[in-house]
Amino acid sequence: EAPDDPVVRVKGLARRVELHAIGGVRDIRQAEAWALEAVEQPGDVPAVDRHEALQALAWTRALRGIPIDDLTGRQALLDPPGLVVYRTLNRIALLRTAWRGDLDRAREGFHLLGQEAEARGEYWSQAAVALHLVEIDLRAGACDAVAAGMEAPDLTADQEIFLPPIVLRCSALLAAMRGDRGEAGRLAAEAVTAAELVGMRWDILFAGVADGLGALAGGDAAHAAQALGEVWRYTCDEEIDEPGAFPVAPDLVEALVALDRRDEADAVLARLADLSERQEHPWGRISVRRCHALLQLARRREEDTAVEDLGEAAAAYWRLGLHHDAARTLLALGRAQRARGVVVQSQ
Numbered sequence: 001e002a003p004d005d006p007v008v009r010v011k012g013l014a015r016r017v018e019l020h021a022i023g024g025v026r027d028i029r030q031a032e033a034w035a036l037e038a039v040e041q042p043g044d045v046p047a048v049d050r051h052e053a054l055q056a057l058a059w060t061r062a063l064r065g066i067p068i069d070d071l072t073g074r075q076a077l078l079d080p081p082g083l084v085v086y087r088t089l090n091r092i093a094l095l096r097t098a099w100r101g102d103l104d105r106a107r108e109g110f111h112l113l114g115q116e117a118e119a120r121g122e123y124w125s126q127a128a129v130a131l132h133l134v135e136i137d138l139r140a141g142a143c144d145a146v147a148a149g150m151e152a153p154d155l156t157a158d159q160e161i162f163l164p165p166i167v168l169r170c171s172a173l174l175a176a177m178r179g180d181r182g183e184a185g186r187l188a189a190e191a192v193t194a195a196e197l198v199g200m201r202w203d204i205l206f207a208g209v210a211d212g213l214g215a216l217a218g219g220d221a222a223h224a225a226q227a228l229g230e231v232w233r234y235t236c237d238e239e240i241d242e243p244g245a246f247p248v249a250p251d252l253v254e255a256l257v258a259l260d261r262r263d264e265a266d267a268v269l270a271r272l273a274d275l276s277e278r279q280e281h282p283w284g285r286i287s288v289r290r291c292h293a294l295l296q297l298a299r300r301r302e303e304d305t306a307v308e309d310l311g312e313a314a315a316a317y318w319r320l321g322l323h324h325d326a327a328r329t330l331l332a333l334g335r336a337q338r339a340r341g342v343v344v345q346s347q
Contacts, residue, residue: 006043010053013038017056021063025201028239032060047080051087054078058092065242065279068093085117085125091132098136099244101283103321107136131166138173139247141324146174165195165203172210176217177324184214205231205246216251221258228252232268243275243284250287250325254332257298265295283325286316290329297336307336 002008013034021031038053054075058068072089085091091113098106110132117125134149150170168191176184188211195203212227228248235246243249249272256265269291276284290313296306310333317326 006041006045007049010038010041010045010049013041014049014052014056017060021056021060023199023201025063025205025234025240026238028060028063032057032064035060047078048082051075051078051080051083055087055089055092058089062092062096062099063240063242063245065275065281068096084122085113085120086122086128088113091128095132096242098132098139099242099247099283100279100281101244101286101320101322103136103140107133110136131170134170138170138177139324140321141177141327143174143177146170146177150174163194163198163200165191165198165200165207168194169203169206169210172207173213176210176214179214179217181214181218181220184210184217188214205234209246209248212248212255213251216255221255224255225252225259225261228255236271241275242279243272243281243287247283247287249284250290251328253291254294254328257294260298262295262298265291269295282320283322286313286320286322287325289313289316290325290332294332303336303340307333307340310336 002012017031017035017038020027020034035053035057039050039057041053054071058071061068061071068089072093075089090109094106094109094113097109110129114126114129114133117129130149130152134146137145137149150167168187172184172187172191175187188207191207191210192204195201195207208227208231212224212231215221215223215227228251231246231248232252234240235248240246249268253265253268256262256268269288272284272291273288275281276288289309293306293309293313296302296309310329314326314329314333317323317329
């Protein structure tokens with residue numbers, strides 16, 4: 001509504017992107033167009049507002065699986081005064097690193113950001129970094145570290161920063177990792193209710209991930225396929241092309257294979273494979289190998305190769321620190337070997 005005021009225009013577009021792409025996790029391509037318009041807006045715009053537009057564009061591109069190195073370079077050139085750690089593009093770049101499966105590098109980077117935030121006295125930034133470290137440990141399946149992180153002072157001192165939906169969805173994921181299906185489902189439902197009150201789709205999606213993983217751990221493939229399938233379809237519809245942002249594909253394939261819904265599993269695998277190759281995605285490529293092996297075993301094709309692929313996928317996950325994914329893959333490998341009457345040493 002203010003086309004002749006470049007500052008207001010940039011601010012408005014950037015905030016619109018924040019509401020759609022980050023809070024709502026929707027309209028990602030349209031949000032990217034708004035963000036690009038803000039970034040390219042001519043006129044006399046302060047560096048801090050230019051940077052807000054860059055941050056908006058970085059979020060949309062990260063969710064689409066597009067590198068943001070060029071944007072971090074532009075941030076350095078802008079050098080906006082008073083830029084807090086929470087608002088740096090480095091935070092988004094490190095999240096993208098975690099989504100791609102390089103947990104050690106992401107963890108190290110966030111520890112450095114946390115130290116910087118603490119030195120500056122930026123409480124909000126410290127809380128954000130502490131949350132991201134918990135999220136990394138959840139991806140790693142490091143349950144004790146997650147439990148300790150959830151009790152960290154940075155996350156418990158002020159509920160205005162660590163909002164209830166975030167606490168609940170992280171707690172639900174932790175319960176799922178521990179195999180407590182009932183607790184995972186209960187906490188996931190509470191997370192959805194709390195997130196709907198504040199319009200945080202991000203937490204709703206991860207609550208669905210937790211619900212599905214808990215069901216899968218409890219042997220309920222039907223419920224797992226429903227919960228994980230809803231998350232997968234949503235990300236497809238909204239063109240969230242970063243497969244690791246909401247990482248459900250391999251577990252969804254496992255659930256669909258267990259239900260003998262192989263055509264659906266093929267479709268998930270095909271999209272995962274396409275995205276992973278185009279993005280040279282480490283986690284995605286390993287997950288493709290895992291999913292393909294599961295389908296080959298279900299169809300009783302090239303079973304020796306499929307069993308070997310499961311073992312190598314588990315080892316590759318382990319090298320990246322993705323211990324939960326490695327464990328699920330080893331479980332599938334053990335089941336395959338048992339079905340074939342193979343006696344093996346414990347892994």
